[in-house]
Amino acid sequence: MEKGAISILLAGDLVLDEPDAPHWLAGIAPALKGADLAVGHLEVPHTARGDELKGDVPAPGAPPENVAAIAGAGFHLLSLAGNHIADCGADGIADTLALLAKAGLNGTGAGLTLAEARAPVVMDRGAWRIGLLSYNCVGPELSWAGETRAGCAYLRIETADGSPIAPAADLVRLTDEAVSTLQTDISALREQADFVMVALHKGLVHTPARLAPYERALSHAAIDAGADVVIGHHAHIVRGIEFHRGKPIFHGLGNGCVVTSALSPAQDHPARREWAERRKTLFGFEPDPAYTLAPFHPEAVNAMLGRLTLHPDGRVETAVVPVDVLPPGRPVLATGERSEAVARYIEKITLAAGLPPIAITQDGTVTA
Template sequence: MTLSLMLVGDLVLDEPEGDFFFDPSRAVLGKADILVGHVEVPHTDRGTESVGDIPAPGAPPENLAAIGRAGFHIATLAGNHIHDRGGEGIADTLDGLHAQGIATTGAGANLAAARVPAIVERGGLKVGVLSYNCVGPREGWATERRPGCAYIKIISHYELEGANPGGPAKAYTFADPETIEAMEADIAALRPRVDVLVVAFHKGVVHTPSHLAMYERAVARAAIEAGADIVTGSHGHVIQGVETYRGKPIFHGLGNFVVVTKALSVEGNDSPERRAWAIRRKTLFGFEPDPDYPLYPFHPEAKNLILADCRVAADGTISAGFRPGWMAPTGQPEVLGNDARGQAVADYVAKISAAVGLKTRFAWDGDRVTLS
């Protein structure tokens, strides 16, 4: 038996009738023996708005059923928004996902709970997933006594370039060793329990194509050196480069999958704080959302999508690849094949990978693109 393991990036379902947004991709998602996605925001009607970042609104709890009906088996939760409705929001999201039979990892009632892996077995093969937030805010990090997410602490240092006080600076970013060691301990504990080990990071710089912060490759490689078979990234809301390290795939940014929200729109935004951020981020990151995409207020290049598609042989050998995709104006992702549209997205992935120095080789295998 060959196990089909598929992984997608961010899932944000702020709009009603969540099933609608999965309809064009439902047939492809249904082919996965194990399907993994990142639930970005809390699904709750309770809780108090958190501090430390621009909080997202609580998404409708009933939309978790749409994620279940789309065929997801594992949800990663460690991210910068999962604590936006506090501990109650996390508890409601966990309860709602578990009610759908979806295993979770990355958030919980305390740090120990957040670090518990999700494990799913199919056909005698066990897949284990760990989830870590690399982007803050620290108010959302779990502690021994506080609900939140598992995390890797990233330290930033800005060094002035040239004799120009106040001028351009180079950003140096690196992971706090103690949190890396905690991740390594989690991987070591999980490794003998599973055949395939996935580490999912919430990492990177938002809305910035063809960019990897200094810490990203180091953290991803540390996970593989500790025993991970597959590393994925979410958070950036654009896809990022793909590489292999020691024969293992790293999907630095899976980008968006179903992400439908008005919380990042200027028009009709009922939150002054979120509206101000929607205006400011366009200046900070230099893009204008496409007005034809009212539920998808992201960088124009975020219309390019990928779905990681890994095939696991009975002996645990992994053939890594991805399916290209495209976001429709309705907010519905469409999974593409080996045709002109799919080739255009595959070419985009090759371009952004090369732009950040990744020497990945790509080849078509049926309707997916393999990497080596």
């Protein structure tokens, strides 16, 4: 079959803890449904059971029925390797995988064993075969899968002081182990897929612009190993975009759709209540009180989807779809002045992070 052009849409973190999930997703659904393939990152397990994982501030299991809404909004493919996917233990992962299968969604990055978690997913779109790998780069280590332990796929990043790997640790250096994992997994996937996507749960949460010391080296290592695009998420605020060897790196797609009460100080879970207050001091921000279900850094209202257009001659067009987050946390496709403001914001934070400058045209096309 002769290849035709296809479009891929990329979204960041998805946390759908609230009722009426279709409502929260409806503002970005037209863009998702307009793409040949839509990819997001499922941040938390969807389950009504499981034992709470110790080692990080645990997220609650999201309502199982909300998985169907993710499929209904237009998503096809989900990365799963993040710092919260194991928060309800093996049962939470098993339930989530079963719900994805029932909804017709494909996921990668978590499993009942490390082999399952590292296994890529490959989907056909026309004559194209698109592959995805997903890794957690921030811990906690208890969330990582083992030979006989459920959890997520991971890439080991060294801490500055040798302390255990955790989201709040000072993560600084790419390890040879991480590079070897990327080389092994990407090489194997390249034998199955025409286009390889690598999703990395990485970076500094709630912090505008700044990249952690390891992020560029890690993303470049993925491209050097054969990836065609790197998709970053975890920070809950968008990051800059760069090109390495002509291939795009979205250092952070921010929130795809996050609506949750788990970050509210007014709750009965002591660890989550304490974190809701402490993170404001740690990261120096006060959430806008109107954003009760998305109490993030005020700049997080500037959101985006990534868009790739794959052409038969091998060209890949990179673009962004500006997104505006409205109170109390609902993302919608940005228009007019807000669309322009989001584009300029992405250009600004790219420079502020020390990345080469980019330009975003009126139609969202990104050029170096």
